[in-house]
């Protein structure tokens with residue numbers, strides 16, 4: 681029987697979430713996605729108008745099908761969390777059931793269960809500011825959107841995840857090494873995400889036989905990365921200094937996610953898997 685995946689954090693065809701969806705689809709999984717509420721309309725209409733058709737092509741020539749798109753805002757766990765100004769916001773008022781708990785309930789109602797949960801989202805409103813200039817509000821917002829969002833997703837989806845299921849998030853080496861420019865508490869958020877991967881692997885493994893891993897990905901020119909402002913430099917640095925001197929493709933991360941979600945990885949949990957052309961192993965650039 682084919683597996684069903686829910687991928688949170690797909691709003692165009694440039695990011696890791698899209699590439700992971702494609703690799704999972706190519707391996708035969710049914711694809712559900714969670715799209716950030718403010719990005720929902722443009723994503724759905726672009727998809728409908730065929731704007732992504734070229735990048736929907738799978739290795740066998742068929743087009744990836746997304747069975748259903750759910751609006752999602754992963755900084756809100758349930759309706760009680762949502763402030764009035766957000767409720768009144770035109771884009772948010774235009775859709776419903778987008779808090780994490782409500783999305784999990786909708787997926788349960790529509791499909792009953794899932795096998796694979798992917799968290800491919802992050803947000804740090806002050807990412808361009810050095811940590812020393814980051815406000816408490818900005819720091820906590822980064823942690824809320826980029827780290828707790830994963831705890832919340834897993835918490836709410838575990839009850840509908842089949843035993844033997846697999847959960848994957850995306851992290852970045854700025855959690856453990858100094859990457860100037862990755863500010864606003866985003867480095868802190870990734871450190872939390874990686875530490876949580878271990879604790880969640882224990883709790884979800886013992887209770888529900890679910891594996892929890894994170895992929896530490898190299899630089900990709902996604903929409904989110906472009907907003908940070910240094911992505912071209914990071915890609916150049918990696919090509920110049922990594923053991924494998926090539927630009928990383930999103931598909932390489934997608935394929936790793938498909939492996940981690942498959943029975944081939946049945947003993948891998950609590951791991952940070954580097955998919956970065958080996959850059960993490962270097963001690964000095966040469």
Ligand code: NAI
Nearest residue numbers: 691695696716753754800801802850852899900902904905
């Ligand atoms: P992306 O822009 O494709 O994905 C980020 C997604 O998060 C977007 O679709 C955005 O709409 C969504 N999002 C933001 N706030 C949200 C919220 N509150 N609720 C729901 N969705 C929300 O960019 P990318 O780079 O593919 O990011 C995916 C993951 O990969 C992130 O965790 C990122 O930190 C990680 N990553 C990216 C690297 C890169 O160089 N692009 C390197 C290493 C990790």
